[in-house]
Amino acid sequence: MFITKLVEIFNEYKGEKGAVIPILQKVQDKLGYLSQEVISEIAKFSRMSETEVFGVASFYAQFRFTRCGDHVIRVCLGTACHVSGGERILDEVTRELGVSPGETTEDYKFSLERVACLGCCALAPVMVVDKTVYTKMKLPKVRGVLQTYGENK
Amino acid sequence: MGKINRTSKKRYIVHVCLGTGCISGGSLNIYKSLKQQVDSLKIKNVLINFTGCHGFCQRGPIVDIEPGGIFYSEVKEEDVTDIVQQHLKKGKFVDRLFYRHPSTGETIPCSRDIPFYSRQQRIILRNCGHINPENIGDYLAVGGYESLKKVLTEMTPEQVISEISSSGLRGRGGAGFLTGLKWDLCHRSPGNEKYIICNADEGDPGAFMDRSILEADPHSVLEGMLIGAYAIGANQGYIYCRAEYPLALERLRIALRQMEEHGFLGNDILGSGFNFHIKIKEGAGAFVCGEETALIASIEGKRGMPRTRPPFPAISGLWGKPTIINNVKTLASVPVIIAKGSNWYSGIGTEKSKGTVVFALTGKIANSGLVEVPMGIELRELIYEIGGGISGGRKFKAAQTGGPSGGCLPASMLNLPIDYESLADAGSIMGSGGMIVMDEDTCVVDIARYFLIFTQAESCGKCVPCRVGTRQMLIILERITKGDGVPGDVELLERLANTVKLGSLCGLGQTAPNPVLTTIRYFRSEYEEHINNKRCPALVCKELISFYILPEKCKGCRICFKNCPVGAISGGKKLIHVINHERCIKCGTCFDVCPKRFSAVVKVSGKQIKVPEKPIPISK
Structure with a gap:
């Protein structure tokens, strides 16, 4: 039950001021995303209104409010990747999966995100699936990478 | 390059x-x-x-073997057997893994002789690539925490501040405020509850200096933080680090644990009566949180929005208490200044910009990586001597410093000495240390649009000129890159840019227009070419380019035909291939895959090439 997991997290932060962001981070880490019920529980614990908690959460790029896919694909669009064709790689992934950045495929297999710099600029352009980094990407390699994570669609 | 005494009994020390x-x-x-x-x-x-980042990322993975500083680059797993059998067993070097000078072809066995390293002056990065970041013993062996001991036992807080002030150290996060002055302000603020925050929320796309330092040498930063805390009178510190940096966070946590075990953290540190505790706060991904007051709001658990200053955080910061926020590189400089003295430090650099500066050198440069140079070095030396020039033998077009807040410096500025003042005069900023090099295949209008996408999305929305102005600027840039620009757009952009700069509260809005303004200043004709002739001279802007297969060069090999992701190429064996322009998405795959010896695919802008309508047999 998600409530017991929440209580465990809340106990860690009892009496600590300004702890709502670390709480949101831990909860997302455990549950995958922040549902409306979860936000409302966090609000009660933090003695804030639900709108305030959602206001904080929605300000930061890290927080998700919908379920994400089994595999998270991050295409780097840092400046080094941009000048080496990162946008073309993102276009290709978008085309292959049929979803835009920020979206998840219907079968919940893949979520697609764009990120600003993964820090391995010498290997640009770069994409990351879960924790595996694919470097010096070229368009024809995209399909192969996706196929290793199971057929899309 | 410090040799580690603790382990010098070993015949070889291998640093991966x-x-x-x-x-x-x-x-x-x-x-x-x-x-x-x-x-x-x-x-x-x-x-x-193992070590953290060695700096020469372009030639990674790197294996460095002491003694001698033997430098093996671009090592693969298959090479391990040779390293073990030859070098470690028989003492014979594996020559084929040596760095090879790209123009002379000469092999260089030691890192210190490679131009990329030999022209650097590493102060902030002094230990990066030489010590194990997860072992405090390595840090202690190179003199770590000696400065802390000196400060706690021999110096008053006032003496520490005066030492840092006379060194001339300026904040390495971007604005370049004098660190000593800032500490002094906080030290004098009344109250006994004060805070020091290490700003490791490095958000520039294409910048990885702070992350690399935290991954390679976390103790230097932490020692600097303790010295700062002692100077201002803080007992609690925070490290605000991006959550996207899992390795840096992990190494910080290990470092904090080891500090506690060694008595460098907690109550009564080294018996001096000084208490200090550090908490890590993971940034949740908002570029604006690099701004001091926004960062404070974020630690307090609020939306990370900046507020008006004064009061400055040094007077009223976190929870309304006096607070110092220093960048990772600023803090990492502190222990060396204490150890070697302010005279030594202020002897490096220029009159107003002292010390060294770390750049993450990336983009179309031969040697991507992390470099540290004295302030005042010429852009040319950084790019050509250390950076090895432009990759692929192309021509230098511009260098962007300061990320989305900075500007593009054109070839005419290659003689510019790099320091806070001259970069500001050129319309850019020093920033935190990102430097992206662009060649003639980079379109500056596209780059301006790219940075605006970023700043527009990251604007917190508090100030209307920033929130709405960046949006309007982006709309104009998008229409220019799509070929829908109208005369007057450049002037309109300039007017908007100046309004955004003037009417924004924080650094994000005040600097967001810089990439647009500098590209207009130095490359106005390129904007005009897009607007008036619907042509992208760098052949980048998708809507303004077309791909053609030259009939006299096509050999009918079908490679492009097979690789086109949308099936826009028709052709067959020994037939001249033809691109269907209605279907073509201009991804450039055909251009990339066409064998170099044929080079049959061309990219053009602002003109058409006559080709057959349908595939026809190749004429012999």
Whole structure:
């Protein structure tokens, strides 16, 4: 039950001021995303209104409010990747999966995100699936990478 | 380059770079395999150690062997056997893994002789690539925490501040405020509850200096933070680090644990009566949180929005208490200044910009990586001597410093000395240390649009000129790159840019227009070419380019036909291939895959090439 997991997290932060962001981070880490019920529980614990908690959460790029896919694909669009064709790689992934950045495929297999710099600029352009980094990407390699994570669609 | 005494009994110490760049290139497997082979062969007197970022990311994965500083680059897992069998067992170097000078072809065995390293002056990065970041013993062996001891036992807070002030150290986060002055302000603020925050919320796309330092040498930063805390009178510190930096966070946590075990953290540190505690706060991904007051709001658990200053955080910051926020590189400089003295430090650099500056050199440069140079170095030396020039023999077009807040410096500025003042005069900023090099294949209008996409999305929305102005600027830039620009757009952009700069509260809005303004200043004709002739001279802007297959060069090999992701190419064996322009998405795959010896696919802008309508047989 998600409530017991929440209580465990809340106990860690009892009496600590300004702890709502670390709480949101831990909860997302455990549950995958922040549902409306979860936000409302966090609000009660933090003695804030639900709108305030959602206001904080929605300000930061890290927080998700919908379920994400089994595999998270991050295409780097840092400046080094941009000048080496990162946008073309993102276009290709978008085309292959049929979803835009920020979206998840219907079968919940893949979520697609764009990120600003993964820090391995010498290997640009770069994409990351879960924790595996694919470097010096070229368009024809995209399909192969996706196929290793199971057929899309 | 400090040799580590603790381990000098060993015949060889092997340092495998486990920075993010080299790990992405597979160095973790190299490290494991080295360990395994040395263990199974029972080779004695060899220590397989690892380090953080070595700096020369372009040639990663890097393996460095002491003694001698033998530098093996672009190492693959298959090479491990040779390193073990030749070098570690027989003492014979594996020559084929040496760095090869790109123009002379000469092999260079030691890192200190490679131009990329030999022209640097590493103060902030002094330990990066030389010590194991997860072992406090390595840091202690190179004199770590000696400055802290000196400060706690021999110096008053006032003396520390005066030492830092006379060194001339300026904040390395971007604005370049004098660190000593800031500390002094906070030290004098009344109250006994004060805070020091290490700003590691590095958000520039294409910048990885702070992350690399935290991954390679976390203790230097932490020691600097303790010295700062002692100087201002803080007992609690925070490290605000991006959550996207898992390795940096992990190494910080390990470092904090080891500090506690050694009595460098907690109550009554080293018996001095000074108490200090550090908490890590993970930034949740908002570029604006690099701004001091926004960062404070974020630590307090609020939306990370900046507020008006004064009061400055040094007077009223976190929870309304006096607070100092210093960048990672600023703090990492502090222990060296204490150890070697302010006279030594202020002897490096220029009149107003003292010390060294770290750049993450990336883009179309031969040697991507992390470099540290004295302030005042010419842009040309940085790009051509250290950076090895432009990759692929192309021509230099511009260098962007300061990320989305900075500007593009054109070829005419290659003689510019790099320091806070001259960069500001050129319309850019020093920033935190990102430097992206662009060649003639980079479109500056597209770059301006790219940075605006970023700043527009990251604007917190508090100030209307920033929120709405960046949006309007982006709309104009988008229409220019799509070929829908109208005369007057450039002037309109300039007017908007100046309004956004004037009417924004924080650094984000005040600097967001810089990439647009500098590209207009130095490359106005390129904007005009897009607007008036619907042509992208760098052949980048998708809507303004077309691909053609030249009938006289096409050999009918079908490679482009097979690789086109949308089936826009028709053709067959021994037939001249033709691109269907209605279907073409201009991804450039055909251009990339067409064998160099044919070079049949061309990219053009602002003109048409006459080609057959349908595939026809190749004429012999």
